Amino acid sequence: MSKKASTNKYAVVTGASKGLGFAYCEELLKLNYNVIGVARDTSALMELQEKYPSLDVQAWNFDLSIFENNKKLFDKAQAFDVEILINNAGYGVWGFFKETDLEQEMNMLDLNIKSLHALTKYFLQLFLEKQAGRILNISSMAAFSPAPVFSSYYASKAYVLSLGTAINTELKKTKAPVRVITLCPGALKTDFWSRSSNRKGAVVKTPVKIMKTSTYARKSLQAGLKTKRKNYLITGLTNKLIIKLNKWIPESWALNSVYKYQKNR
Ligand SMILES: NC(=O)c1ccc[n+]([C@@H]2O[C@H](COP(=O)([O-])OP(=O)(O)OC[C@H]3O[C@@H](n4cnc5c(N)ncnc54)[C@H](OP(=O)(O)O)[C@@H]3O)[C@@H](O)[C@H]2O)c1
Numbered sequence: 001m002s003k004k005a006s007t008n009k010y011a012v013v014t015g016a017s018k019g020l021g022f023a024y025c026e027e028l029l030k031l032n033y034n035v036i037g038v039a040r041d042t043s044a045l046m047e048l049q050e051k052y053p054s055l056d057v058q059a060w061n062f063d064l065s066i067f068e069n070n071k072k073l074f075d076k077a078q079a080f081d082v083e084i085l086i087n088n089a090g091y092g093v094w095g096f097f098k099e100t101d102l103e104q105e106m107n108m109l110d111l112n113i114k115s116l117h118a119l120t121k122y123f124l125q126l127f128l129e130k131q132a133g134r135i136l137n138i139s140s141m142a143a144f145s146p147a148p149v150f151s152s153y154y155a156s157k158a159y160v161l162s163l164g165t166a167i168n169t170e171l172k173k174t175k176a177p178v179r180v181i182t183l184c185p186g187a188l189k190t191d192f193w194s195r196s197s198n199r200k201g202a203v204v205k206t207p208v209k210i211m212k213t214s215t216y217a218r219k220s221l222q223a224g225l226k227t228k229r230k231n232y233l234i235t236g237l238t239n240k241l242i243i244k245l246n247k248w249i250p251e252s253w254a255l256n257s258v259y260k261y262q263k264n265r
Helices: 017-032 043-051 068-079 102-130 151-173 192-197 213-226 237-248 251-263
Strands: 007-013 034-039 057-061 081-087 133-140 179-184 230-234
Touching: 007 017, 017 034, 017 043, 017 133, 017 213, 034 043, 034 102, 034 133, 034 179, 043 151, 068 102, 068 151, 081 102, 102 151, 133 213, 151 179, 151 230, 213 230, 213 251, 230 237
Parallel strands: 007 034, 007 081, 034 057, 081 133, 133 179, 179 230
Antiparallel strands: none
16 A cells, blocks of 8 residues: 555556546546556546645556456456456447457457456456455446447447346356446547548547536445446436337338438438
């Protein structure tokens, strides 16, 4: 534990330098957790260290799409009393599958799937040994439908939801005190959209009202840390309604509307 920290509890957040991950770091600090923020460039986290001087903000630069770095991160984290892991780092590759760049897609899958999978296993084993801890994996509303023109990103988020739901069921069935909860945000105004479309300054376009990123972080963190029974969480009335509707409408309608929405972004 750092000398200045008033508590020894730590949370690890991947993709912590901006967007949703940065917002999770701040919400965790408000809940009196020290934070280990991970990204390729974590310099922005110094702002949080200045704002919360009585807590410790560790800023660790790791490219998690490089598989070995996930073990390096885990090994380094062993020196801290980690109670929470938020697997948040992720991005998308938008476009028609016949045209998107294979190398970029493989890098995205290394981050969205392989890094999240490995970190979930490392930390789950540690938390089970300690008989305490919680993992929050960031999926998306994208997990609930295939998406023409954004195919591999949506598929990667379906993997996150499927994996987490299965692991959490194992944990409940074996009466473990640890949970792996999958969080499914809808669209948020972050840099995700410019990175995913390879267009600088691209913004999210959606017919529904977008929740503020900090509001989503606060609400989903509170619910994710609290729930005992649920495997995954959808936040916001509109998102809940979309999931309900999705179950009733024919698949061809859903695919058609996702196609129109994604094609015109
Ligand atoms: N924005 C949305 O509408 C939305 C909706 C649903 C789900 N999500 C999910 O929410 C999560 C956070 O996205 P966001 O919207 O906050 O996007 P963002 O603003 O682009 O932030 C992405 C974060 O991931 C980090 N990152 C990217 N590549 C990395 C790598 N190879 N290794 C380590 N860290 C890396 C970035 O930092 P560096 O660039 O410094 O590495 C940054 O901190 C993602 O999993 C995304 O799929 C987003």
